[in-house]
Amino acid sequence: MSVFNASRLLGKTVLITGASAGIGAATAVLFAKGGANLILLARRADALKGVAEAAAKAHKDSGVQQGGKIATLQVDVSDKSQVATILDKIPQDLRNVDVLVNNAGFVHGVDRVGTINADDIDAMFATNVIGLIAVTQVFVPEFKARKNGLIINLGSIAGxxxxxxxxxxxxxxxxxxxxxxxxxxxxxxxxxxVTEIQPGMVETEFSIVRFRGDKAAADKVYEGIEPLTAEDIAEEIVWVAARPPHVNIAELFVLPVNQASPTSVHRESK
Structure with a gap:
């Protein structure tokens, strides 16, 4: 069964945080192609608009008749006051969320303990942990009330x-x-x-953010190896969401073929 026409996705409403780029954006497009409705959250409104347009086109091109409703919400998940208003901002016809994809997250720097910037520590925990928890707390009572729901958290090999x-x-x-x-x-x-997706090396803007915009440094991370792509992880997320209701993929650990751990990587010489 193709994830693109899986009947279990048709008409479902999927909320994705960090949807403006990378894995979040690719996941939005693939869910739209499968006939889902989307609520896309991110800090960058302009980037969200582009993702929404790409998702709308994917849905139209798929020929699927169900789904295709798309809403964008400019929300910084590290801001508790913004997270608290998410439900109020969701259009009424998309209020019953079926799938929550907690994708928002980032890393800053490669500094070692004793030299790490305190603001970077606060920012990473505020988004990657506290923000994820805050968003989940909004939707768990909703899921319980409707006796339905899937929470997909983006973890990492780093966890x-x-x-x-x-x-x-x-x-x-x-x-x-x-x-x-x-x-x-x-x-x-x-x-x-509740599912956790645990990717290894994925080439997105993740490393560019880590190296504070230094693309040359980011590119070196992937030298000599074919890393995973955002689309690879999107396929795993959508596949999880298309499982039967009695099947829970608790953890899904995904690596490029030449990576075995964070430090065990085989690189082809130039």
Whole structure:
């Protein structure tokens, strides 16, 4: 069964945080192609508009008759006051969210403990952990009331195995894993499902942000290896959402073929 025409996606409403680029944007386009409705959240309104247009085109080109409704919300998930108003901002016809994709997250720097900028520490935890928890807290009561819902958290290989120069980012992703594991246990007596996607090396603007706009430094991360793409991870997210309601993919660990751990990477020489 193709994820693009999976009947379980038709007419479902999917909310994606961090939807303005990378994995979030690719996921939006693929869900739209599968006949889902979308609520796209991000800080950058202009970028969100472009993603919404791409998703609308994907839905139109697919020929699928259901779904295709798209709303964009300019929301910074690290701002608790903005998260608290999400439900009020969602159009009424999209109010019943079926799938929450907690994708918003980033990393700044490769600094080591003792030299890490305190603002970077606060910002990474505010978005990657506190923001994810805050958004989830908004929707868990909604899912419980409707006895339906799927929460997909974007974790990382960094949450499974920490590496030097990534202490704060690794700590945030370990926290995401712990939060999701506890949440799955709390919801075990409900139909609500909780999944964590744990990618290895994915080439998006992630590394450019990490190196504060230094594209040359970001490109070196992927030298000699074919990394995963945003579209690769989007396929895994949509595949998870298309499983039968009684099937919960608890964790999905995805690597490029030449990566075995954060530091075990085979690179082809030039």
């Amino acid at each position: 499974l195995e920490a590496y030097a120069g990534g202490s704060i980012y690794c700590a945030t992703k370990a926290a995401v894993r712990a939060f999701g594991t506890a949440l799955r246990k709390e919801l075990v007596d409900t139909p609500i499902r």
